[in-house]
Amino acid sequence: MSETKHSVINRGIVNFPRKEARTLRFSLGAPRSARALGDGSRVVFLRSGGQEDPVTSMWxxxxxxxxxxxxxxxADPRKLMQGAAIGEHLGHADDDVPDEEKARRERSRESAEGIVDYSVDDDGERAAFALGGNIWVADLSATVADESSSEGRHARCIHVVDPTDSSSLGAQDSPKLNPTISPDxxxxxxxxxxSLVVIRLSQNDVAESGDDIKSEELNAPIVAAVDLAESxxxxxxxxxxxxxxxxEMDRYAGFWWSPDSRQLLIExxxxxxxxxxxISDPANPDHPASRRRYxxxxxxxxxxxxxxxxxxxPQLSRVAWDTAAYEYLASVHWVAGHDALILVQNRRQNGDQILQIPPFESSHDSATAEQSSxxxxxxxNEISDLHSILTHVAQTHSDDCxxxxxxxxxxxxxxxxxxxVRADETNDTNRxxxxxxxxxxxxxxxxxxxxxxDDSILAIASKDPRSFDVVRFSYDGNAEVLNDEPGLxxxxxxxEGIVIAGRGMDTARSQMTQFFTVRDSVSHETSAKTAAIDxxxxxxxxxxxxEFVTMGKHALRAAIVRPSEGSGYxxxxxLPVLVKPYGGPGHQQVVLAQSYYWxxxxxxxxxxxxxxxxxRGTTGRGPAWDRAIMDDMAQVTLDDQIEAVQALPEFAPEADLDRVSIIGWSYGGFLSALAVLRAPEVFHAACAGAPPTDWTLYDTHYTERYLGLDExxxxxxxxxxxxxxxxxxxxxxxxxxxxxxxxxNSLRLSEALxxxxxxHTVLPLNGITHMTNDEKVAENLLLLQRNFLKSSLSLR
Structure with missing residues (x-):
């Protein structure tokens, strides 16, 4: 390696803390959230304008x-917000994000601004999205490519409002959340x-708005609304x-359209x-604390x-199931031509039911429906008194864990x-x-x-736990991997189209590739089109x-990262050892994706x-591996980190086991604090970020799955x-x-210490949530932890 390359690497390392923070972990400017539309020849995706631009547009x-x-x-949020008569926005496009939407983004770990979520109809002709608590619709059918270039032209977008004189009880002057377009x-x-509100778009509402981004407001009549009374x-x-x-369930939706666009299931x-x-703001004692249920x-x-x-x-009914026995609503799926399916779980999560909601016959008179609401x-009490629709049990499952x-x-x-998908415990496979x-x-x-x-099932699956592959499974048991290299x-x-997105070890940037199969209507011959999205x-x-290794008696998958050439080390x-795990259930850190090791x-x-x-407990290894932590989550996960440290010299003789530190966030933070408390002979210093130190302070669905109901x-x-x-x-x-x-969690441990x-040392972060998105905080956290560990291990 030349000296010039050494300089480039060293410069990258020196600039890394600030650059990682300013680019939101190198995610800004990358395409994301792709969805294939209609016949598959078009793909909608989100992407911001550049390396440090946090405002995401639709493409x-x-x-x-x-x-x-x-x-x-x-749709470019900045242009939309500047042109719309809904307030002046001279700064970020997210100045007016409602609190409820901020909460949803926190749950989904969404860091960007602008357009961060959207819905499309079945034919891929219209898309709906929210900005600043308001609804916008884009006419995707008019988004055609220019005949003489590859640049294309802008979609027609318009701001949608419902008339104020017919607003529902809870909708007037309230932010409009999660706008979801009907399948038709x-x-x-x-x-x-x-309030849950349904508004109508006429056939030409969006198309008549012009050839580019428009600032006019489209008055869309309310056709149905369900309001909660103040009582x-x-x-x-x-x-x-x-x-x-x-x-915990990765379910962010609270309502679902029927495939025929006539009905809604509403949570x-x-x-x-x-x-x-x-939640208080101690740095500003004059600010009131925010109240929430947990x-x-x-x-x-x-x-x-x-x-x-x-x-x-029209009619409103109540869907009935045994909510006393199955209190969790885990998922809802509604497929054309079939009953809606819901998955419900019991409190202990060792029993569930797949329930069918039978079809509810409706007299369909579109002419009448358009004139009335x-x-x-x-x-x-009124919810309890509604007509009940009884569900049918399709399947019931149970598990010892x-x-x-x-x-x-x-x-x-x-x-x-x-x-x-269920655990085949005989073959130790989630199938x-x-x-x-x-x-x-x-x-x-x-x-x-x-x-x-009817021919196959497209899934994300792993044979090697380090790779999340896109796999097409036929009903006769064949498996075809569609991604070119292992990765995430x-x-x-x-x-006839598919878009595959992700990253592997070979390139720094993530990749998004669109594939479309063209079928000749006469000869029925096929040809393939492929395009890499910028x-x-x-x-x-x-x-x-x-270096990827398998270590210890439990064959732990591990990654060892050594100093770069020219680094001085x-x-x-x-070399002192830094253990950098997550280590807890439901998540992996050792994957074949380069970004995980920057x-x-x-x-x-x-x-x-x-x-x-x-x-043990991390994903991708099968049911037995997952369930090994049952009732003993702390000790089992700690034992595996000890096992990895003790096995390290076999693969890295330079590892100094007399100077071992450990850092982590969330469960990794818990594991870091746990390590120095229960295994001080192995771990000599720790930085614990956002650690759940007392599991009775964490939420029901996650914690009770692993620890049960015994205090x-x-x-x-x-x-x-x-x-x-x-x-x-x-x-x-x-x-x-x-x-x-x-x-x-941290304050109680500090008090006990x-x-x-x-x-011990406590580093409070005022105004910071579970995501450290403030660039100054993110940058300085790395530097402060480095200095703390070097001092603790008596390193220069």
Whole structure:
């Protein structure tokens, strides 16, 4: 390697903390959230304008009539907000993001601004999205590529409002959340949290708005609304997902369209039985604390139910199931030609049911429906008194430990096969099932289902736990991997098209590629079109020096990162060790994606050998591996990190096991604090970020899955009582605005340490949530942790 390359690497390492923070971990400017449309020849995706631009726009990828690939700007939030008569926005496009939308973004770990989510109709002709609590619609059918170039032309976008004189009780002057267009593109449903509103778009509403971004407001009449009366209580919501659904189930929707666009399933929940928690701003004592409900482990959950709104009849009904036995609404799927499916779980999550909601016949008179509107005002008693629709049990499952949730299932194939994912414990594989018959091969761990056709099922699955592959499984058991290299991949499919996005170890930037199969209508011969979608994200300036190994008696998958050539530490005979795990259930750190090791490389070039190991409980290894942590989460996950450290010299003789530090965030923060408290002979210093130190302070759905309902189990797995054991340097880091892992966790451990006379360091982050998105905070956190660990280990 030349001296010039050494300089480039060193410059990349020096600039890494600030650059990583300013680019949101090198994500800005990268395409994301892709969805194939209609026949599959078009793909909608989101992307910001550059390496440090946080405002995300909507784009389309397609081919013009000359076969040139085009990337067409559909909607630029800055232009939309400047032109719209909805307030002046001279700064960020997200100045007016409603609190409810901020909460949803926190649950989904959404860091960007602008257009961060959208919905499209079945034909891919219209898209709906929210900006600043208002609704916008883009005419995708008019987004055609220019005949003479590959640039394309802008979509027609217009701001949609419902008339103020017919606003529903809870909708007037309230932010409009989660606008979702109906499958036929004629209606939009949205929620305010206290109202679920359906508005109508006429056939030409958007098309008549002009050839470019428009500032006019389109008055769309309300055709149906369900409002909560004030007497329903301040903690009752409609059309929104409750906290644990978004935080733990990856379910962010609170209402769902029927395939024929005539009906809506609508969630309502009452959180008044949950604990009341307050999040304060200590740096500004004149600011009032914000009040919220939190489903703390071993306490009450929100009461969740479903309504069925028939827009055409019109009629509002209540969907009935045994909510006392199955209190969690885990997923909802509605496929054309088949009953809606819901998956419900019991409190312990060791029993579930797939329930069918039978069809509700509606008299369809579109002419009448267009002239009238229906409105319902409900309190809790009125919800209970609604006509009940009884569900049918399609399948019931149980497990000695717990039942996992898999995104995308249960669902139907077009011809009515019930598709599900379950643990085949005999073969230690999470497998696809069709009408109760296992169809995916043993050894392929299914992570999510993308699409189910009558010929095959498209899924994200792993044979090597380090690779999330896009795999097409046929019903006869064949598996075809569609991504070209191992890595971290996702996909969207429609018609004859598919878009695959993700990253591997070979390139710094993520990749997004569109594939479309063209079929000649006469000869029926096929040809393929492929296009790579542009990525404008910054690069860190170095390639991580990673070695993947399998270590210890449990065959732990691990990654070892060594100093770069030219770093000054490349030939060191001894290097202190930095253990950098997540290490907890439901998440992996050792994957075949280069971006996972950029921060590790920065640490290595500060003079450490960096070790990351995925222990028992992490995903991708099968049911037995997942469930090994049952009731003993703390000790099992710690034992695996100890095992990895002790095995390290076999692969890295330069590792100095007399100077071992550990850092982590969230569960990784818990594991870091746990390590120096319970294994000080192995771990000599720790930085613990946002650690859940007392598991009774974390939410029900996550914690009770692993620790059950016995208070003694929680005491054994928490670390407050371990405080007197501390004899190693420990830094606790926590954001005061964290509504996921409350700052009370770090404060209670600090209090216990103080009571025991144990010195420690606390780094409070005012105004910071569970995501450290402030660039100054993110940058300085790395530097402060480095300095703390070097001082603690007596390093220069």
């Amino acid at each position: 389309m990828s397609s081919w013009n009539s000359q076969g040139k690939h085009c990337e067409t700007l559909i 593109g004629s209606l939009i449903a949205y929620t305010t949290g206290r 329903a209580g301040e903690d009752v919501r409609i059309g929104l997902a409750e906290f644990v659904a978004g935080e 309502h929940y009452d959180a008044s039985n949950e604990d009341v928690w307050y 489903p703390r482990a071993l306490t009450n959950n929100a009461k969740v139910g479903l309504l069925l709104l028939d827009i055409w009849k 229906s409105r319902y005002v409900l309190d809790n 717990w039942l996992d949730l898999t995104p995308g299932v249960p669902t139907w194939s077009p011809k009515g096969k019930l598709i599900d 696809l099932y069709s009408d109760g018959r296992a169809i995916s091969p043993v050894g392929w761990q299914i992570r999510s289902v993308v699409d189910a056709s 991949w996702t996909a969207s499919q429609s018609g 990525n404008f994200a910054a690069e860190c300036g170095f390639t991580p020096n990673v 490349e030939h060191a005979e001894k 921060a590790s490389q920065w640490w290595a070039d500060q003079g450490f050998i960096v070790l990351t190991a995925d222990g 003694d189990t929680y005491r054994r797995n928490s670390i407050i009582d371990d405080a007197p054991k501390l004899r190693r340097p420990l830094m606790l880091i926590h954001g005061f605005a964290d509504d996921n892992v409350s700052v009370a 103080l009571s025991a006379g144990r010195a």
